[in-house]
Amino acid sequence: MSSASKDRILSRDVVVTQIPSGDKHTLFAGAKVFIHQVLGGTYTVQGDAGLYRIDGKDADAIGEQVSTDTVQAATLADGAPDPDALWAQLRKVYDPEIPVNIVDLGLVYSLDVAKTDAGYKADVAMTLTAPGCGMGPAIAEDAKGKLLLVPGLAAADVRIVWEPTWNQSMISEEGKMKLGLI
Numbered sequence: 001m002s003s004a005s006k007d008r009i010l011s012r013d014v015v016v017t018q019i020p021s022g023d024k025h026t027l028f029a030g031a032k033v034f035i036h037q038v039l040g041g042t043y044t045v046q047g048d049a050g051l052y053r054i055d056g057k058d059a060d061a062i063g064e065q066v067s068t069d070t071v072q073a074a075t076l077a078d079g080a081p082d083p084d085a086l087w088a089q090l091r092k093v094y095d096p097e098i099p100v101n102i103v104d105l106g107l108v109y110s111l112d113v114a115k116t117d118a119g120y121k122a123d124v125a126m127t128l129t130a131p132g133c134g135m136g137p138a139i140a141e142d143a144k145g146k147l148l149l150v151p152g153l154a155a156a157d158v159r160i161v162w163e164p165t166w167n168q169s170m171i172s173e174e175g176k177m178k179l180g181l182i
Contacts, residue, residue: 006035008045014061016052019044019096022134027052033062039094040101041067042142053096053138075152080120082150086111089146095129095139100178102126102139106170109161119154122147126158127166136160 010031018025027033033045033052041056043064056067073085090108091101102108109125124143128136140158147156168181176182 008033008035008062010061011063012061014054014058016045016047016054017096017135017138019051019053020134022136022138025052035062037096037099038064039096039099040092040142040146041069042094042096044096051096053135069146069149071149071151073151079152080113080115081122081152083111083113085150086113086122086147086153089150090124090143092146093139093143095133095135097135098129098179100171100175102143104172104175104178105129106172106175107166109164113153116155120152121155121157122153124156124158125161127161129166131162 010027010029010033012029014027016025016027027047031047033047036044036046043054043059043062045052045054045062054062056069059066071085071089073082075081087103090111091103093102095102098105107126107128109127112123113120114123126140126143140160144156144158147153171179171181
């Protein structure tokens, strides 16, 4: 962060996602927020009316550097996106209430890439830790946006599925260590 203080005053109006409902709201210039966490290029902040997620493209509103999301990866010989780069991008996606990425949480069930008439398309099936999580669409959209930054990928579809039901045994060892479960 640009300074040690996590208290910030918004320098401009910014559209935010309320946590955990996933509803869009506008926080207005001059509002005071407190930065709780910075993960995957997004900011989880506390405002007067609750928790919100601020996208990296709006970081300047809280005095932070706007993220320049470019992916340095080569395509495969046939022009397909590098699978390792796709997984690396998914590891930059976080539930704003949990400090572990969606891959290490075990939320990503599959990532398939297929050639289409328009180029290569990624199909992702993922779940959430709880069916009532309102942040699901925002997390899926974040995943899609990060995938589309990978060279060679023309389209992405991120679907939320409920089978199999997610449980804590699906969390990677690294994720369990970050959460203090081992």
